[in-house]
Amino acid sequence: MCRLLLLLVLHLNLLDLSSSEDETLVILTLSPAEEDETTRKIGVYYHCPDCAPGDVLRVADEHQIFEKIIGDPRGFLRTDLRVSPESFSDITATILRNGELIYSSPVIDRANWMHDNKSILKYLSLPQLVIPGTHQSGAYDRPETHGIWNLCQDLSIEDQLTLGIRYIDVQPSCKRIEDQCQSFFMEYSLLEMLPMDAVFSEIKGFLNRTNEIVILSLSDFSSEFQSDEDHARFMEFIKHELADDLFSFNTTSHGWSTPLGKIWKAEKRLIISYNYGGPVDPTFGTGVQPFWCNCQRSDDLHVFFADPQKRKNWANRKIPSVDVVELIPGWQTVVPQDSSNSAESSPPFSFKAWTEEFSPKVCEWYHEQWNATSNVVVVDFFETTGVVDLAVHWNKKRGEDTMKKITSA
Numbered sequence: 027m028c029r030l031l032l033l034l035v036l037h038l039n040l041l042d043l044s045s046s047e048d049e050t051l052v053i054l055t056l057s058p059a060e061e062d063e064t065t066r067k068i069g070v071y072y073h074c075p076d077c078a079p080g081d082v083l084r085v086a087d088e089h090q091i092f093e094k095i096i097g098d099p100r101g102f103l104r105t106d107l108r109v110s111p112e113s114f115s116d117i118t119a120t121i122l123r124n125g126e127l128i129y130s131s132p133v134i135d136r137a138n139w140m141h142d143n144k145s146i147l148k149y150l151s152l153p154q155l156v157i158p159g160t161h162q163s164g165a166y167d168r169p170e171t172h173g174i175w176n177l178c179q180d181l182s183i184e185d186q187l188t189l190g191i192r193y194i195d196v197q198p199s200c201k202r203i204e205d206q207c208q209s210f211f212m213e214y215s216l217l218e219m220l221p222m223d224a225v226f227s228e229i230k231g232f233l234n235r236t237n238e239i240v241i242l243s244l245s246d247f248s249s250e251f252q253s254d255e256d257h258a259r260f261m262e263f264i265k266h267e268l269a270d271d272l273f274s275f276n277t278t279s280h281g282w283s284t285p286l287g288k289i290w291k292a293e294k295r296l297i298i299s300y301n302y303g304g305p306v307d308p309t310f311g312t313g314v315q316p317f318w319c320n321c322q323r324s325d326d327l328h329v330f331f332a333d334p335q336k337r338k339n340w341a342n343r344k345i346p347s348v349d350v351v352e353l354i355p356g357w358q359t360v361v362p363q364d365s366s367n368s369a370e371s372s373p374p375f376s377f378k379a380w381t382e383e384f385s386p387k388v389c390e391w392y393h394e395q396w397n398a399t400s401n402v403v404v405v406d407f408f409e410t411t412g413v414v415d416l417a418v419h420w421n422k423k424r425g426e427d428t429m430k431k432i433t434s435a
């Protein structure tokens with residue numbers, strides 16, 4: 027009982043983070059994977075309020091080094107370093123003052139970041155964390171290559187999870203057989219992508235190797251789902267396929283407010299958000315509706331997510347709030363209008379390059395502005411954004427803040 031009260035008190039106070047000091051943070055990013063390249067470019071976001079003129083930001087491994095004198099106390103730099111994804115973890119970022127080390131970026135085991143910090147995260151619920159997610163998580167490989175729509179991920183779901191992503195976004199569809207929705211698969215831009223059991227087995231593979239907690243969000247069901255019965259059949263399929271891993275919410279449990287400690291205790295670590303307006307099995311979490319803006323410019327996206335009323339609501343949330351932080355290219359961008367000057371025809375539109383250009387905003391916004399009001403942050407080509415390391419950083423703060431409240435209560 028006492029414990030329950032304590033948790034309630036925590037819930038009310040948790041998002042008051044005014045006590046957290048403004049410390050240095052440096053986060054490394056990787057450009058999207060390109061088919062004809064084995065190495066990828068490194069970017070670096072830094073926020074160093076105490077840096078003085080002349081301090082040097084250094085990004086290096088055994089073989090290469092990038093150094094730059096810090097002018098502004100915060101910013102994003104594209105380095106000239108390239109690494110293979112396997113050796114990305116050998117790269118370190120440091121800040122030097124008169125040759126002396128004053129900051130070194132933390133070493134994060136991205137495959138195990140939640141469980142590594144179990145002692146400070148166990149009292150928090152999923153809506154109280156910062157959770158890195160991918161948008162259209164299964165859109166990393168397409169059966170046919172034609173079409174101008176671009177994939178928005180470049181790693182398998184299992185690799186995304188291994189590198190720290192904990193929110194997987196899937197748009198379900200099915201084939202109709204004898205007027206029933208059967209043979210489920212994930213859809214992307216009206217294309218048939220992975221079969222649903224392939225999505226599930228990637229997630230199961232990761233859960234089996236780790237002690238991490240994962241949210242699978244099912245929303246934007248295709249119009250092949252035509253009735254409550256179709257949904258009921260899909261829910262049965264999910265419960266059957268994922269029986270070993272599915273953490274059941276039920277009518278008497280705390281649902282999304284369940285502390286992580288309880289999920290770890292149950293040894294079932296997959297949570298499903300089933301976003302359907304009709305009857306939903308209580309096993310699943312109240313469906314989460316991602317917020318997304320059909321924006322082509324980063325300024326518009328910023329206005330959309332910065333709306334004070336929205337941020338206030340999100341800070342008081344009881345169920346996850348999901349920011350889909352991506353830009354959507356317009357047709358004019360994708361298909362150049364002016365083809366009269368064929369000699370100088372512009373290179374074909376690259377969604378990867380376009381996303382990479384925008385990506386530094388994610389760290390800037392979610393670190394410097396919305397650090398206290400963010401929950402699930404969903405992106406394309408997540409390694410270009412640094413969102414995983416940013417989430418680990420802020421979860422540590424939220425966790426430590428909670429522990430302080432517990433020990434002083």
Ligand SMILES: *[C@@H]1O[C@H](CO)[C@@H](O)[C@H](O)[C@H]1NC(C)=O
Nearest residue numbers: 134135139142143144145146
């Ligand atoms: C959090 O995890 C990191 C490794 O990712 C570890 O170095 C650190 O000690 C952990 N902190 C706590 C409080 O468990």
Ligand SMILES: *[C@@H]1O[C@H](CO)[C@@H](O)[C@H](O)[C@H]1NC(C)=O
Nearest residue numbers: 227230231232233234235270
């Ligand atoms: C989990 O991993 C163990 C050993 O690593 C393996 O024997 C088992 O088949 C795996 N289970 C699933 C469901 O993948």
Ligand SMILES: *[C@@H]1O[C@H](CO)[C@@H](O)[C@H](O)[C@H]1NC(C)=O
Nearest residue numbers: 274275276277278279280288
């Ligand atoms: C519902 O969940 C609670 C808490 O997790 C558990 O104690 C209870 O047994 C569950 N009830 C059913 C009917 O599964």
Ligand SMILES: *[C@@H]1O[C@H](CO)[C@@H](O)[C@H](O)[C@H]1NC(C)=O
Nearest residue numbers: 048049393394395396397398
């Ligand atoms: C966190 O966000 C608040 C505004 O919401 C800002 O004042 C503060 O400086 C941010 N913290 C960091 C470390 O940037």
